[in-house]
Amino acid sequence: MTFITYKMTKSLTLTAAALGLFLLAGCAANKPTKTATATSKPAVWPLTFKDPATTESGAQIWAENCMRCHELRSPSQYTPAQWGIIVQYMRLRAGLTGTQAKKVLAFLQSASAH
């Protein structure tokens, strides 16, 4: 039982460390930085954070992210207003950034209206 307790303590410590690192990364992502430019260079400090939505189209974000969990729903299945609600919900489920969600919504509403 001592062994289990030790393992749990170790696991918790590792979890807390990972969480701390993650939160630090999240804080850094929110800060506007002059070095936030498109680059594929190896990681060099300070790290840069670039929202994929700045380079990807709404259709691309839609296809790549929605397909990960389910079949792609045709844009014509819902009205532009309904897509507004669905994308707001799916942003939560898929962990999309606000910018990505806006681009996906613009694409779906445009495709739905036509």
Add this chain to the structure above:
Amino acid sequence: MTHKRGVLLSMAAALAIMPVAAAWADPAAGGADYKKLEQKYQVLQKQMATMAKQMSAMQKQQAALKAQQAKTSPTNTKAIDREVKRLYRRVVKASQKISELEPGNIQVLIAGDVNFQFQNMQGSHSTFYADSSPMIQVRIDKKIFINTAFDFYTQAGEAGGSAADIGAANINYELNNYMTLGGGLVTSPIGGIVGVYNPAPWNRWLVDGSLEDALLPANELGVWTRGGIPAPDSMGYLTYFLFVSDGPALARTTDQNGATYNNLQFGNWDPAAQNGKTIGGRFSYLPIPNVEIGYSFEWARPSADGAITTTNSLINAVDFNSYYVNKKIDGLFRFRGGWTWDQVGQGIDSTGTFSLGGMSNGGQLEVAYQPSLCGIKYLDRVMAAFRYDRIDGPASSNFSNGAAHEQRYSIGLDYWLHSNAVLKFEYQFDNLSNNRHGNNAMFLQFAVGI
């Protein structure tokens, strides 16, 4: 351009005076005529000189203008850009305010899914089962979103009867581009496969749930933050979901040897059966959009009927999810997997310190292939799926149907009528430890997502 224009004018002037010059050079032209021609020539020459001066002045003026423009243009352009952006922001804000004032700006959508199935399991009577899970989604504005989900189901046979349950009741607020805050009842992200990738029956490749599900909470009742951020230096994408919620209780049973066994029990949220709250979450990393790797954890201090006061429990889970679409394989290939291990520490009750059973493990591997790009009618809608799943309880436990270990092999064949409507067939081969017979089963299901 200006230089060419000057050359052309000079040539035109030269052509104009050529006949005059020719006449002047001809001695046979006569004296009076010669004087007239000479006068005319001189006038034209003066005019040409004047034009040349004007041209030269114009060229100098143009060069000066160009130089001035080169000096001032970037500044002017930036200033104009700034002004345009400022005006654009004002227009966007104004249009948002107008749309918020527009009647009917609160939008409601009824979504969800419906399914019915037939199952025939060894050792049980065959039964039909029907389930309707409507979701009411409300968009208050661009930041506030409400989701409520119900679950109504009915089944014949030994486990027959009808029941209603609530699957979600939550309010979410979009704090910024990367973070949303929420509270209420929400699908648990622990384990990934259950809570993130395929929560609805129409979205699952196989009918029956995985054995791993027994180790994982279905919902969390509490508060949370979730979202996604780009990974550093464009090296992928990260998602997170962190929560504080009411945690699991302990279900205590005694096995055939008289040994006490406890396991985590989710979803009763009985305050008397809890000691403190649960802290948990899930992080995932997507190196490319079609590959996701996740880790989740949930730490709690559960108790059984409030009698145990010093127990810790920790659930860990890893998961991955991927897909590949390519003409080379004529379609879509999907691959998912997950492994969960939970640990329950020692407890103290009125009888003193005792063991609560240690550790449980469970996991699954799922693959599916659909020749969606083969170009053959009907065949492109067929999906073949396979899953291996298992669960391992503590050695002394009656964890699964009286056995400490259970593993299954499931094969499935789905026919997609629509992107959100699917007919499924599944056959399950079940193996149990402790010399017990597994219960093989057959399932048929029709599921539709709304």
